[in-house]
Amino acid sequence: MSEQDTQLPALSRAGHASHCFRFINGLPAAKTDLDPSRLAIAFYCIGSLDLLGELEGRIPQAERESWREWVWEQQAGGKHGTGFRPSPFMVAQGGPSAPPMANYAHCDTPHIIMTYTALLTLAILRDDFSILDRSGLLKFLRACQREDGSFSTTPGSGESDLRTLYCAFAISSMLNDWSGIDVPRATSFIALCRTYEGGYGQSPFCEAQGGTTYIAIASLGLVPSTFSQRLTTSERQKTIQWLLSNQHESGGFCGRTNKDADACYCFWCGAALKILGAGNFVDARALAGFIARCQFKFGGIAKAPGETPDPYHTYLSLAALSMYPPKTFDGDARPESWTFDSLDPLLNARIGTAVWARKYIPAV
Amino acid sequence: MRSPYSLQRKHGVKRIRQTAQDREAKRQREQSRIKDYLALTNVILTGKKNKDWSEDAFNLTTRILQLNPEFYTAWNYRRNIFAWINFASSHQGILKILSEDLSMTMTALKAHPKVYWIWNHRRWCLENIPDLSESDPNDNTWKKEAWDRELFVVEKMLDSDPRNFHAWDYRRYILANMPIPRPPASELAYTSRKIESNFSNFSAWHQRSKVLSSLWESGDLDESKSKEKDRNIWCAEFELIRNAMYTDPNDQSVWMYHRWLVGSSKSCLLVIAHHLIASVRECHCCLSSNNFNVFNIGCMESIVCYKRMLIKDHATDVDLAMLTRECNGMLQQLQELDPLRRRRYEDLVGTLLK
Numbered sequence: 001m002s003e004q005d006t007q008l009p010a011l012s013r014a015g016h017a018s019h020c021f022r023f024i025n026g027l028p029a030a031k032t033d034l035d036p037s038r039l040a041i042a043f044y045c046i047g048s049l050d051l052l053g054e055l056e057g058r059i060p061q062a063e064r065e066s067w068r069e070w071v072w073e074q075q076a077g078g079k080h081g082t083g084f085r086p087s088p089f090m091v092a093q094g095g096p097s098a099p100p101m102a103n104y105a106h107c108d109t110p111h112i113i114m115t116y117t118a119l120l121t122l123a124i125l126r127d128d129f130s131i132l133d134r135s136g137l138l139k140f141l142r143a144c145q146r147e148d149g150s151f152s153t154t155p156g157s158g159e160s161d162l163r164t165l166y167c168a169f170a171i172s173s174m175l176n177d178w179s180g181i182d183v184p185r186a187t188s189f190i191a192l193c194r195t196y197e198g199g200y201g202q203s204p205f206c207e208a209q210g211g212t213t214y215i216a217i218a219s220l221g222l223v224p225s226t227f228s229q230r231l232t233t234s235e236r237q238k239t240i241q242w243l244l245s246n247q248h249e250s251g252g253f254c255g256r257t258n259k260d261a262d263a264c265y266c267f268w269c270g271a272a273l274k275i276l277g278a279g280n281f282v283d284a285r286a287l288a289g290f291i292a293r294c295q296f297k298f299g300g301i302a303k304a305p306g307e308t309p310d311p312y313h314t315y316l317s318l319a320a321l322s323m324y325p326p327k328t329f330d331g332d333a334r335p336e337s338w339t340f341d342s343l344d345p346l347l348n349a350r351i352g353t354a355v356w357a358r359k360y361i362p363a364v
Numbered sequence: 365m366r367s368p369y370s371l372q373r374k375h376g377v378k379r380i381r382q383t384a385q386d387r388e389a390k391r392q393r394e395q396s397r398i399k400d401y402l403a404l405t406n407v408i409l410t411g412k413k414n415k416d417w418s419e420d421a422f423n424l425t426t427r428i429l430q431l432n433p434e435f436y437t438a439w440n441y442r443r444n445i446f447a448w449i450n451f452a453s454s455h456q457g458i459l460k461i462l463s464e465d466l467s468m469t470m471t472a473l474k475a476h477p478k479v480y481w482i483w484n485h486r487r488w489c490l491e492n493i494p495d496l497s498e499s500d501p502n503d504n505t506w507k508k509e510a511w512d513r514e515l516f517v518v519e520k521m522l523d524s525d526p527r528n529f530h531a532w533d534y535r536r537y538i539l540a541n542m543p544i545p546r547p548p549a550s551e552l553a554y555t556s557r558k559i560e561s562n563f564s565n566f567s568a569w570h571q572r573s574k575v576l577s578s579l580w581e582s583g584d585l586d587e588s589k590s591k592e593k594d595r596n597i598w599c600a601e602f603e604l605i606r607n608a609m610y611t612d613p614n615d616q617s618v619w620m621y622h623r624w625l626v627g628s629s630k631s632c633l634l635v636i637a638h639h640l641i642a643s644v645r646e647c648h649c650c651l652s653s654n655n656f657n658v659f660n661i662g663c664m665e666s667i668v669c670y671k672r673m674l675i676k677d678h679a680t681d682v683d684l685a686m687l688t689r690e691c692n693g694m695l696q697q698l699q700e701l702d703p704l705r706r707r708r709y710e711d712l713v714g715t716l717l718k
Contacts, residue, residue, distance in 0.1 A: 037434070154436075159484065196624045197624075202533070203533065205536055205574055206529055206532070206533055207566065207567055207570045209529070240708075241708075244705050244708050245616065245705075247704050249704065251704075256529075256566065257616045257617055258565075258566045258616050259527065278708075280707055281705065281707045281708040281711065283703070283705075283706075286704060
């Protein structure tokens with residue numbers, strides 16, 4: 001069967017934009033457990049609008065301004081440096097009237113993953129970063145790094161695995177200042193997480209997983225050449241092989257051996273392959289076909305066909321398509337719905353956003 | 365994550381349209397729940413700020429963590445209260461409180477089996493169980509019992525979701541830290557049980573590889589003995605894989621584990637590789653002769669992988685030209701049989717020719 005035989009349906013860009021817009025405006029009670037991740041949810045929503053090219057056309061400037069202000073309200077400085085909190089709930093009597101640089105108390109500390117998503121969100125919204133506390137940020141990174149080289153989500157406590165390490169690397173890269181972290185110690189932790197399968201687990205001894213493999217590969221890709229941490233040829237080949245073996249017959253990618261395809265792994269595995277220079281081995285049209293089937297009728301993209309959508313899977317699916325736009329044919333429903341600007345796989349941002357971040361986040 | 369806008373639809377049941385009144389009533393209920401939750405959050409954070417270590421404050425953290433186990437500040441606050449009020453009391457008292465928390469988090473885990481903060485709190489409870497009974501300094505029975513029970517809990521979690529990697533990671537943590545360690549052979553037996561109940565459970569195969577590796581490293585299973593002289597363990601391992609191969613040759617777990625077993629001993633690669641190629645070939649022929657119209661991709665990929673290993677690491681000991689020809693042939697076939705990875709196979713042909 002040739003590529004042309006399976007018709008590609010349309011990508012419902014307007015529907016997905018609406019889905020994200022609805023989530024930005026509020027989450028229902030059933031979503032209470034997302035309260036400690038609000039900044040991340042905001043990133044997935046705003047990021048999706050950015051990838052769809054809907055930000056400036058559809059969202060009034062006043063609204064985009066209010067989003068920028070809301071993100072800055074989460075910046076907090078204190079004993080362990082400065083970062084961004086997940087949401088206003090961390091401040092007892094804070095909220096919209098809290099000053100831009102609230103002080104945090106013990107255990108109300110900023111969160112490293114939220115700090116990463118905050119910086120990207122502000123770059124998407126084209127902030128000039130004039131009120132970013134850069135030295136505080138470096139202090140915060142130092143406070144989060146552990147003996148074994150990994151990073152905890154909050155200084156001194158919280159889970160510490162490869163995800164937080166990536167955030168520390170991405171923040172340092174955007175700052176263009178690596179003095180906040182001990183790079184050799186961190187890269188030795190990455191090496192400990194590598195498995196015989198060729199992928200990387202969340203921590204040493206864990207099974208290889210698509211998300212953490214992306215994180216390891218992207219982290220190694222972000223490290224400046226002075227630290228020269230590269231995979232050997234044979235390691236690189238093994239990782240490519242493992243990643244490719246995760247492209248399922250449905251066209252989507254799985255996260256681990258013998259699991260089902262999930263739209264978010266289209267990004268995690270796809271981006272890792274791109275960074276390793278093996279993007280041309282991915283069947284982009286099959287990937288798009290799978291994501292097309294994950295679309296929810298009323299907007300948003302779900303993890304698998306028939307499931308309910310959410311901003312996380314929506315954003316990552318669109319990011320995957322930005323790296324792997326499918327070849328389209330006349331017989332396809334709406335070929336133009338599948339065009340995207342390129343994405344920087346290392347930072348996980350549209351190229352324009354990545355360029356902006358690297359220009360305005362570093363100190364002058 | 366479920367969208368708030370998803371419509372309930374069950375098989376064969378018509379979608380029930382809600383009236384405007386129903387929707388409004390639902391919205392009011394939601395608003396009220398959100399308002400209560402936010403009010404509770406505010407009370408707790410204020411209490412924390414004012415260093416309120418009372419029992420009332422403790423009970424409030426219980427309430428909010430039931431509503432939202434991801435609220436990590438509340439977990440931190442709860443542990444602070446413990447430290448303040450309980451650790452001044454007797455070992456018996458501490459044990460009672462920690463046991464209650466282990467029960468409470470058990471309920472939370474059933475509903476939220478992948479929330480880090482719950483697993484972390486359990487670790488904290490375990491690590492704070494007093495070492496010794498005050499009355500008998502040689503008695504660490506309750507500590508031993510608590511850790512044994514924990515292993516039982518994690519087994520139940522793995523029965524319910526055998527791929528939950530939080531649970532597998534927690535299991536490794538318990539085994540590494542139990543007051544009286546379990547013999548590795550018993551863990552090997554556990555992985556056998558999990559694998560035999562489902563060959564597709566790659567997490568169990570993965571755990572098995574970890575146990576065998578640590579046995580080899582510690583010298584309990586001397587690698588050279590187990591692989592060359594003491595063939596029993598080695599043969600038993602390959603027999604297990606052969607069973608899995610024939611049960612479901614499309615199962616990725618088997619091929620992945622097979623490759624680990626081969627790759628884990630470089631010194632014996634030549635001997636093992638020939639043996640493996642023969643057994644995989646046998647499987648491949650068996651599938652073809654049983655009227656499987658599709659050549660098994662897993663078999664073919666593995667054969668190519670081992671032949672490439674031989675070409676790379678034992679070039680002087682093999683018929684290089686023949687092996688290269690065979691690999692090329694199989695890679696051409698794989699391009700037809702596995703079109704998703706066609707370009708990768710093309711690239712490998714190119715590498716072989718260099």
